[in-house]
Amino acid sequence: MTQPSRAISHANKDESQVRQKAMIARHFDELAAAPETGAKTAYTFVPGNLTELLLSFDLLPVLPEINSLQSAMRGKTAEYISIAEKLGHSEDVCTYVKSDIGMLKSGNIGPTGQRLPDPDVLLLSYTGCFTFMKWFELLREEYHAPVGMLHVPYQSDGRITPAMLDYVVRQLREAIIPLLERVSGRAFDEDRLRQHLARSAQAEEDLVWVLQSAKHRPSPIDAYFGAVYYVGPIFSAFRGTDEAVGYYRALRAEIAERMRQGKGPVTPDGDIDQERYRIVVEGPPNWTNFRQFWQMFAAEGAVAVASTYTKVGGVYDLGFRHDPERPLETLAEYCLGCYTNLGLPTRIDLLTRYVKEYAADGFLINSVKSCNSFSAGQLHILREVEARSGRPGGFIESDLVDPRYFSPANIKNRLESYFQMLEQKRLGGAA
Amino acid sequence: MNYAVGIDLGSTTTKAVVLGEDGQVLGRGITNSRSNYEVACQVSLGEALINTRFSLIRQGLERKGLEPAELVRRVEKLERAFRAEQYRSQLVVLARELNRFAGRLITGGPGLRPAVTTIITRMREEVPALFADGSRRKSDFFRDLAGSRYMQLAETEARRSKVSFDRLLGLFDKAILDVENSAEAAGRFEDHMRAATEAIGETGRALADAVTRVAGLELRQLASVGTGYGRARLPFPDGSIKSEILCHGLGAHALFPATRTVLDIGGQDTKAIQVDARGIVTSFQMNDRCAAGCGRYLGYIADEMNLGLHELGPLACESSQPVRINSTCTVFAGAELRERLALGERREDILAGLHRAIILRALSLIARSGGVTDEFTFTGGVAKNPAAVAALRKLLDENYGGVTMNISDDSIYTGALGAALFALRNGRSGEAVVH
Numbered sequence: 001m002t003q004p005s006r007a008i009s010h011a012n013k014d015e016s017q018v019r020q021k022a023m024i025a026r027h028f029d030e031l032a033a034a035p036e037t038g039a040k041t042a043y044t045f046v047p048g049n050l051t052e053l054l055l056s057f058d059l060l061p062v063l064p065e066i067n068s069l070q071s072a073m074r075g076k077t078a079e080y081i082s083i084a085e086k087l088g089h090s091e092d093v094c095t096y097v098k099s100d101i102g103m104l105k106s107g108n109i110g111p112t113g114q115r116l117p118d119p120d121v122l123l124l125s126y127t128g129c130f131t132f133m134k135w136f137e138l139l140r141e142e143y144h145a146p147v148g149m150l151h152v153p154y155q156s157d158g159r160i161t162p163a164m165l166d167y168v169v170r171q172l173r174e175a176i177i178p179l180l181e182r183v184s185g186r187a188f189d190e191d192r193l194r195q196h197l198a199r200s201a202q203a204e205e206d207l208v209w210v211l212q213s214a215k216h217r218p219s220p221i222d223a224y225f226g227a228v229y230y231v232g233p234i235f236s237a238f239r240g241t242d243e244a245v246g247y248y249r250a251l252r253a254e255i256a257e258r259m260r261q262g263k264g265p266v267t268p269d270g271d272i273d274q275e276r277y278r279i280v281v282e283g284p285p286n287w288t289n290f291r292q293f294w295q296m297f298a299a300e301g302a303v304a305v306a307s308t309y310t311k312v313g314g315v316y317d318l319g320f321r322h323d324p325e326r327p328l329e330t331l332a333e334y335c336l337g338c339y340t341n342l343g344l345p346t347r348i349d350l351l352t353r354y355v356k357e358y359a360a361d362g363f364l365i366n367s368v369k370s371c372n373s374f375s376a377g378q379l380h381i382l383r384e385v386e387a388r389s390g391r392p393g394g395f396i397e398s399d400l401v402d403p404r405y406f407s408p409a410n411i412k413n414r415l416e417s418y419f420q421m422l423e424q425k426r427l428g429g430a431a
Numbered sequence: 432m433n434y435a436v437g438i439d440l441g442s443t444t445t446k447a448v449v450l451g452e453d454g455q456v457l458g459r460g461i462t463n464s465r466s467n468y469e470v471a472c473q474v475s476l477g478e479a480l481i482n483t484r485f486s487l488i489r490q491g492l493e494r495k496g497l498e499p500a501e502l503v504r505r506v507e508k509l510e511r512a513f514r515a516e517q518y519r520s521q522l523v524v525l526a527r528e529l530n531r532f533a534g535r536l537i538t539g540g541p542g543l544r545p546a547v548t549t550i551i552t553r554m555r556e557e558v559p560a561l562f563a564d565g566s567r568r569k570s571d572f573f574r575d576l577a578g579s580r581y582m583q584l585a586e587t588e589a590r591r592s593k594v595s596f597d598r599l600l601g602l603f604d605k606a607i608l609d610v611e612n613s614a615e616a617a618g619r620f621e622d623h624m625r626a627a628t629e630a631i632g633e634t635g636r637a638l639a640d641a642v643t644r645v646a647g648l649e650l651r652q653l654a655s656v657g658t659g660y661g662r663a664r665l666p667f668p669d670g671s672i673k674s675e676i677l678c679h680g681l682g683a684h685a686l687f688p689a690t691r692t693v694l695d696i697g698g699q700d701t702k703a704i705q706v707d708a709r710g711i712v713t714s715f716q717m718n719d720r721c722a723a724g725c726g727r728y729l730g731y732i733a734d735e736m737n738l739g740l741h742e743l744g745p746l747a748c749e750s751s752q753p754v755r756i757n758s759t760c761t762v763f764a765g766a767e768l769r770e771r772l773a774l775g776e777r778r779e780d781i782l783a784g785l786h787r788a789i790i791l792r793a794l795s796l797i798a799r800s801g802g803v804t805d806e807f808t809f810t811g812g813v814a815k816n817p818a819a820v821a822a823l824r825k826l827l828d829e830n831y832g833g834v835t836m837n838i839s840d841d842s843i844y845t846g847a848l849g850a851a852l853f854a855l856r857n858g859r860s861g862e863a864v865v866h
Contacts, residue, residue, distance in 0.1 A: 379799055383801065386714070392713060392714060393714070395716060395799070409660075410717075413660070413674075413717075414717055416674050417674035417675070417676040417677065417715065417717075418715075420673060420674040420676075420677050421674070421676065421677065421712045421713075421715070424677055424711050424712065425711060425712075425713070428709075428711070
């Protein structure tokens with residue numbers, strides 16, 4: 001096998017990365033200072049997050065899923081999960097939840113090493129992940145904070161009906177906004193919300209351009225490993241902010257320059273010089289061995305040209321943009337359209353479309369042990385996408401943040417086999 | 432003459448297949464993988480080259496028009512004598528290493544070295560009987576053959592001379608590693624062959640000529656490809672290392688060209704592979720997270736029941752009422768086994784249930800890889816187990832109807848065969864020539 005050093009040249013930090021780091025640092029500074037400044041916080045989830053609405057009430061968002069994945073990248077989740085298991089959470093429970101509970105019980109120290117404030121409200125946007133509700137039930141017991149429950153109907157037949165839209169808008173108007181007014185002590189300001197939504201749309205436009213740059217050969221980005229950094233600001237606390245607009249403008253310029261220079265994606269070990277395989281990826285990445293996992297692809301010259309995970313916080317590449325002219329309706333459409341809220345046929349359509357539009361050699365499913373919302377039906381997806389796209393699918397298994405379920409030797413073995421299979425097919429048996 | 436070799440480094444055994452330039456299999460070699468990957472490669476290749484020379488001797492005699500039954504009898508006799516010589520040479524190194532380790536022990540006691548000498552003397556005396564015409568050896572590996580006999584003799588000697596049995600056993604465990612890692616113990620083909628021909632006496636002119644010609648033949652490695660679990664550590668350059676999925680797919684296709692679905696149950700993993708008409712892999716699934724349902728599961732059960740691995744299948748085939756075992760976790764299966772025995776269930780019925788349990792697991796992988804398409808080829812060490820084969824046949828019939836199930840006598844070499852075919856292609860194209 002090709003060793004990492006052979007396929008990859010030197011690494012350097014892009015301006016967008018520096019910018020993102022500063023944004024995150026400032027946000028966590030504000031959170032850490034919240035007990036003194038009196039700033040109010042809302043804990044919420046990535047899929048279906050209502051960041052613009054929260055920001056319009058000056059509420060600071062905290063995203064427990066992102067805290068969990070960052071804990072994993074910092075090597076803390078083995079300890080956190082063990083704490084949660086001692087408290088009685090079974091081995092099969094979502095490991096994001098257990099990591100979050102463990103972090104909470106260890107002083108709620110966030111990814112920057114600063115203490116996170118307790119929530120003033122738990123805003124639960126229920127978009128396809130059935131664990132979210134249970135997760136916030138647990139947090140409610142711990143924090144005694146009010147829960148705002150936005151029930152988002154599942155898109156089982158692949159379309160949003162007027163009744164579904166109306167149902168979500170009514171909840172926003174009648175339950176969520178009044179709750180946020182009570183918690184924040186501020187009246188709902190629709191103009192302010194519109195301004196945030198306009199900024200969201202701007203950032204979304206640039207993000208989509210960046211993600212679609214992978215249609216180019218060679219792809220200037222890795223749309224799975226690299227793109228989890230690109231979607232960071234828009235999936236978390238920054239959608240609707242000037243900082244996010246600036247970040248995506250800078251990122252787009254960087255990628256445009258890479259494309260102009262004919263460069264491949266940047267990886268932790270440098271640039272990929274030779275794009276050997278173009279892959280579409282389904283499922284979340286493993287976070288405990290993220291870098292090692294990425295290297296297994298990069299060392300083989302395998303570049304993810306599209307992924308569904310980078311759509312969990314919003315599927316923008318099918319045309320949806322937040323629309324400041326219809327503030328509540330647009331928030332409802334956003335929630336209804338999140339990847340986790342899509343039925344299997346829609347996911348199959350999307351993956352097939354990615355394989356074709358991005359001229360992929362194949363597609364790979366990373367099936368996550370503790371995430372039934374994602375994993376259920378993935379083998380069916382595999383067979384269907386194979387049949388429709390004519391491209392071979394691969395299947396590996398790992399976990400989100402439990403290091404016990406990442407077996408590097410096995411995963412590397414399967415990935416190498418998969419890439420060699422693609423090579424063999426390409427050469428028609430002469431390899 | 433030129434040859435291409437494929438080496439499959441498995442978790443239990445390492446296999447080598449040698450091909451002539453025309454793609455015909457000339458030799459196969461197998462050894463235990465447990466001591467050292469690199470040595471396992473060398474030993475299996477060495478064995479395959481010995482096997483190759485015997486093939487060439489056989490071919491030479493065929494050309495002379497020797498009567499087939501007589502030809503087989505003579506070559507087999509020669510091969511037995513050769514193996515006996517090889518075994519003797521390994522015993523020499525074993526004796527030396529046992530004495531070396533015994534000499535290092537401060538607490539061994541005065542009787543330890545004489546006990547070792549008695550055991551080795553006895554083992555030497557038994558060599559002719561062990562390799563006599565019609566004798567059945569439980570294994571082809573020196574470790575297993577010498578180990579089981581050493582253990583029996585050590586037990587007797589410990590009782591007789593009051594030397595610690597554990598101490599004797601500990602010595603063997605250390606010494607055997609050096610025997611397995613020793614080129615001296617394996618010996619040289621020419622030397623063993625000379626001793627073997629002398630030992631069998633009158634060989635006849637035709638055989639003597641063939642032996643002389645083949646012993647002097649230079650075998651040149653054209654190309655090699657390595658596969659299997661330890662492939663990253665195999666002494667091959669990057670381009671000569673192939674995934675075992677591809678190798679098993681191509682190997683199964685070479686054995687049975689109509690193969691479309693391959694099931695390989697090896698020591699640590701189970702693979703379900705779909706191939707097209709050219710042997711190109713189109714889809715595959717392997718067991719993740721858990722090794723239950725692999726060959727090692729049966730190894731564990733054999734250990735628990737104090738049986739040899741090869742004894743499990745025949746015993747399970749005697750079952751008239753298989754017990755339904757639901758647990759497929761290897762460790763839990765051990766607990767289930769003890770529980771069932773305590774409840775008075777028959778061993779063969781429990782074993783039949785355990786075989787069915789691992790095949791059920793394999794069937795789930797097959798389903799995940801895309802099901803079974805005629806023809807179906809079963810490979811790997813477990814394909815030699817009659818109870819596993821019977822369970823698979825039954826479950827295939829129930830789930831996929833009457834598909835053709837192919838099992839080659841040489842199924843354990845399927846991965847190495849595929850690797851050798853890849854090597855031959857590389858050699859032909861002038862790429863990745865390895866020496």
